[in-house]
Amino acid sequence: MQSKSHWEQVYSTKPPTAVSWFQEHAQHSLNLIRDTGVPLSASIIDAGGGASTLVDDLLANGYSNITVLDLSAAALAATKVRLGAIGKAVRWLESDITNASLPTDAYDVWHDRAVFHFLTSPEERQAYVRAVLRSVKPGGHVIVATFADDGPTQCSGLPVICYSAGGLHAEFGAPFTLLRHEKEEHLTPFGTVQQFVYCYCRKASS
């Protein structure tokens, strides 16, 4: 699988702090998750979480039911090493999000930063949306962040699709209501700026 070997190569050759998407704290994501109002026992998945520090901050804030899914074993291994013993409380899934066998009606919160924008074919995007539809609980919360429409056209050397909030919501369609969206200027470790858009949607309750 070409994409898997790309990501294994990235995470095996660079420290997590040296990739363009690195954030010391995923503050936008954390704020949006907190603002959903879900309890600390809520089931949260970080889809394509890579070596993100979001899981560290979720644990530090008391969230106790966290799944991190990523295509790259090396990314998950880096996060496990960083977390040490507290990482044992996390469910780790090495899987492709477009064909992962996720449980049905399982997650209160679905989070994705900088993964959906790599899905350049309609088939991949439809498979992703099917996974969200199936595995997020009725009334569950969906937070997806991609490069914004004025963001870069490549990430990690791969082509991406840039979205407006409306365009991103349209990919998910009627079962999801767009409740909030915001932009972020992400400062990369190299001092460049990347425009992100964050969309917060709610899945219909029935």
Ligand SMILES: C[S@@+](CC[C@H](N)C(=O)[O-])C[C@H]1O[C@@H](n2cnc3c(N)ncnc32)[C@H](O)[C@@H]1O
């Ligand atoms: C730009 S990184 C973002 C990582 C993390 N979300 C963050 O914000 O730091 C993209 C991540 O998506 C993962 N990824 C790419 N395609 C994927 C797929 N089809 N299924 C699961 N993970 C994927 C990569 O391994 C990588 O960790």
